[in-house]
Amino acid sequence: MSTMLRLHDVYKAFGGNQVLTGLNFNVRQGEIVGLLGPNGCGKSTVLNVITGYCPVDRGEVELQGERVSGMAAHQIAARSVRRTFQLPSMPTRMTVEEVVMAASTQSHGLWSTLWRTAAVKRLEQQTRERARHLLDELLLAKVAHLPAASLSGGQKKLLGIACAMMEQPALLLLDEPMAGVHPNLRAELVTTLKRINAQGITLVIIEHDMHFISETCSRCIVLDKGKTVADCLPSELENHESVVEAYLGKKPGGQYQVAGAIA
Incomplete structure (x- = not known):
């Protein structure tokens, strides 16, 4: 499969807070990729630099072989890229x-x-x-x-996906689509996203729900401190040393201390 999305040595800081520190990963056309990591690791910032909402400080973002880092958000959207937001706001x-x-x-x-x-x-x-x-x-x-x-918070998330799908994008970026969605709708949403993917649309999904990730995604990219620490199958996450360390933290003696959870 050809490469749909490529991030190479991407850096992004907000004031003195260095969020992305040499981030690298690829997404192939037709994949459903989960973008994971503990809170504050830079996941939403990644979506912002891909879509042009935030300019990169250094590095390159490419879409289907074309460099788009430095382009305005509307120029990137015109290249068949759509996204949803973690906290969608709707007109009254x-x-x-x-x-x-x-x-x-x-x-x-x-x-x-x-x-x-x-x-x-x-x-x-x-x-x-x-x-x-x-x-x-x-x-x-x-x-x-x-x-x-x-609408409820979960319904607004679904509405955001509907808006993003109006133009049948080539690349769809979803920021925590399961957060706030009623448990009874979870299975239907998994089926819907797979149906969207079957139409030839590449999906990148930020999500904390590991059950959803294992059901939906073919591959996972895990971030920690602004870098990629794992690129693996969903089934490999729980036993991946770098993933466990990113979520749990590590003591000097090699023992893990709970500072978060893969949830």
């Missing part, structure tokens, strides 16, 4: 369906605003049908006409 005066429709770039523009031609109406109908399909797939059809801001 738009319905769930309207928010998803607004995520489509095809129906935007001055022409469609000024002229209600048959072609524009047809495009709007196609956009609405796409939005309704995604809401149904992500179990949000019953709340499609509610204000988006009234």
